[in-house]
Amino acid sequence: MAIRHYHHHYHFSYLTSKKRHFSSVLIVIAILTVIFLALFNFVTPQRSLNLGQLSPTVILLASFNTLFRLLISYVFALIFSVPIALWITKSERTERILLPITDIIQSVPVLAFFPIVVLAFIKLHATEGAVIFILFMAMLWNLVFSMIGGLKTIPKDLLDAAKVFEIKGFNKLRYITIPAIFPYIITGSLLAWAQGWSLLIVAEALHSYIPGGTVGNDPLGLGSLLVNSFYQGQNAVFLGSLIAMIVLITLINFFVWQKLLHLAERFKFD
Amino acid sequence: MIAISDVNLSINEGEFFCLVGPSGCGKSTILRLIGDIEKPTNGTIEKPEEVSMVFQTGALLPWMTVEENVSLVNKIRRLSKLEIERQTTKYLQMVDLEPYRFRYPRELSGGQRQRVGIARALAVEPKVLLLDEPFSALDPVTTDEMHEYLLKIWQETKKTIVMVSHSIEEAVLLSDRIAIMKQGGIKQVIEVKLKRPRKEDAKELLKLLEEVKLILETT
Numbered sequence: 001m002a003i004r005h006y007h008h009h010y011h012f013s014y015l016t017s018k019k020r021h022f023s024s025v026l027i028v029i030a031i032l033t034v035i036f037l038a039l040f041n042f043v044t045p046q047r048s049l050n051l052g053q054l055s056p057t058v059i060l061l062a063s064f065n066t067l068f069r070l071l072i073s074y075v076f077a078l079i080f081s082v083p084i085a086l087w088i089t090k091s092e093r094t095e096r097i098l099l100p101i102t103d104i105i106q107s108v109p110v111l112a113f114f115p116i117v118v119l120a121f122i123k124l125h126a127t128e129g130a131v132i133f134i135l136f137m138a139m140l141w142n143l144v145f146s147m148i149g150g151l152k153t154i155p156k157d158l159l160d161a162a163k164v165f166e167i168k169g170f171n172k173l174r175y176i177t178i179p180a181i182f183p184y185i186i187t188g189s190l191l192a193w194a195q196g197w198s199l200l201i202v203a204e205a206l207h208s209y210i211p212g213g214t215v216g217n218d219p220l221g222l223g224s225l226l227v228n229s230f231y232q233g234q235n236a237v238f239l240g241s242l243i244a245m246i247v248l249i250t251l252i253n254f255f256v257w258q259k260l261l262h263l264a265e266r267f268k269f270d
Numbered sequence: 271m272i273a274i275s276d277v278n279l280s281i282n283e284g285e286f287f288c289l290v291g292p293s294g295c296g297k298s299t300i301l302r303l304i305g306d307i308e309k310p311t312n313g314t315i316e317k318p319e320e321v322s323m324v325f326q327t328g329a330l331l332p333w334m335t336v337e338e339n340v341s342l343v344n345k346i347r348r349l350s351k352l353e354i355e356r357q358t359t360k361y362l363q364m365v366d367l368e369p370y371r372f373r374y375p376r377e378l379s380g381g382q383r384q385r386v387g388i389a390r391a392l393a394v395e396p397k398v399l400l401l402d403e404p405f406s407a408l409d410p411v412t413t414d415e416m417h418e419y420l421l422k423i424w425q426e427t428k429k430t431i432v433m434v435s436h437s438i439e440e441a442v443l444l445s446d447r448i449a450i451m452k453q454g455g456i457k458q459v460i461e462v463k464l465k466r467p468r469k470e471d472a473k474e475l476l477k478l479l480e481e482v483k484l485i486l487e488t489t
Contacts, residue, residue, distance in 0.1 A: 157329035163307045164323045165343045165394065175342060179333045267333045270376060 073135035085147035106141035139192035146188025150181030183264035288441035291451030318397035381412035
């Protein structure tokens, strides 16, 4: 057997190294902790906003809630964007028809296009559903258009090779298409999350969509805290939420996006 | 638009066959038809089941190591681990790249990458090996080296090789027969009866070269 040596620049490999294995376990534990914390919080009564009794703990909980919503929306957006992007780029004809349609959908603001859907969620008392739906729609198109861009950069020789070697269907997706557009998925995700963060202020401050709605209808989150504390002149809460949001965005940027952008380098074509 | 028409061509088993001609004459199309990349609008192609191909750019997956690139197709075809390892090692050794198996394509030279492409094509145990201008992006010294590799592999494995080339010199140096193409079809198929190993500056070879050039130039 040959001795396995990894080039020091690219220590990530398909062959999982122990070090990488360990770090991925840590990441999974961290993600699960956040999800469980958020879930526990979702089932407790303190899920909607009450500006009367605010403490640093509430801001922390709001951060978890917001992060959880963004994560769920992102996962949905990611799952939906792959087939949509593949469908649009399937042939020249599908692209000619579908691309303008999706272009219109994505350029009209989510809230202008889907108030009915949002209202339906609210009528069903599924406020969380409404928030996640808005964030999902905001995130989806960044991913879709990035992926379309990526799909067009796959070298023709590579697609021909897939045909010759009869790599098709799921195998083609897994071994060729997805890795080939991986850098584009990452940049699309970055944009999607940025879009998500900026839309939080609208998505979580839903009470203006509910006839006769008050601040009490808003789900607890950094977005709703920011908007409502600002309107009510509660500067301490406003500042606290703002700092929490900045810290969260910085941490995610540092621990997630920087790493993924570095990893994406390996997936680029020369 | 018609790329090629009235093409009637038979290639013998174990033969080293070359297609030459000006760009846009449809020589790559013939290769793509044999490789099942494109379907003919009319006519039939009779060929063995296993056909594989080496591409101009190598067409390697940059996110996979040399070893992973070579073994991918066998992995997808669910060969046993032992069998995959055996094939991968065998063909990496054949192209002298066994020590590079854990490198990534970007860490290799152009010639080495093309050799990985050859190893990958051989790893599926094809009857026919197609090569689409495989050395056109390489420097002359590397190209000479690649010619030697290709001849060695051809003699060792007894595969049928069909190669598209823009270089008549290459075709005359390597092949048993050459199809000289014109726009949209085959002009003439000539046999190269020279003994191997062939020298680039041998008199007979130069004479044949002139002959092929003449056929290409006359309309």
